[in-house]
Amino acid sequence: MSFCSFAFAFTFGDEHGQIDKIFRLTTTTEGDHKGRPYGEIMESSVLGMACFITDSISVKRLLCFTSFRNHLFLAFSLMDRSGITKATVAAVIAPDRSSRSTVLLTRRSVNPFKGCWCLPGGHIDAAETALAAVEREVAEETGLEFIDPLFLTYCDEIFPEYGFHAVAVCFYGIGHGTLRLMPDEVEQISWFPLHEALKLPLAFNHLQILQYYAQHLPQ
Secondary structure (H helix, E strand, O other): OOEEEEEEEEEEEEOOEEEEEEEEEEEEOOOOOEOOEEEEEEOHHHHOOOOOOOOOOOOOEEEEEEEEOOEEEEEEEOOOOOOOOEEEEEEEEEOOOOOOOEEEEEEEOOOOOOOOEEOOEEEOOOOOOHHHHHHHHHHHHHOOEEEEEEEEEEEEEEEHHHOEEEEEEEEEEEEEOOOOOOOOOEEEEEEEEHHHHOOOOEOOOHHHHHHHHHHOOOO
């Protein structure tokens, strides 16, 4: 059986970051497997690229051509380069109205900022209001009902190293119910006195949000 081989240098990415790998596709030219492709991940150091691979991939644009060991490589950018900034929400949650200086944080189990603490929140879905999004995200990540959320501030979150640009709309309110850990994205959840929360390693620009909250602490 003979083979023809061609290879691609891809940039894999999701909304959180840019991931680089080289992927070689080989197709057979004879026999029962004629035309059937198979793939092989090559050493990322070939083109000086090193990161990791995500699940969802969509080619956005062709960047350049290069070659290595008689293979032609096509370098693609797979990050979202449409120029549209994402909209997210973040929630500063207190256990009750008399304990506004206590806040709820979750510890991330996924990249980016894996292992860092953060405010509950996430992306605003299509045709969803910011208020509906923050109530949904709080329920999904903590199991709590977000009572009477009020607008607090907004925060620009621009992290070129992760290919991440979002505007976070921030709310504060009361969490009602029983805490329930959501292990898909969160490895730990806990209440913190505000002065302790401000000293923790916080994801995104959540330190900035908590500092603003501390300066404008609702009475």
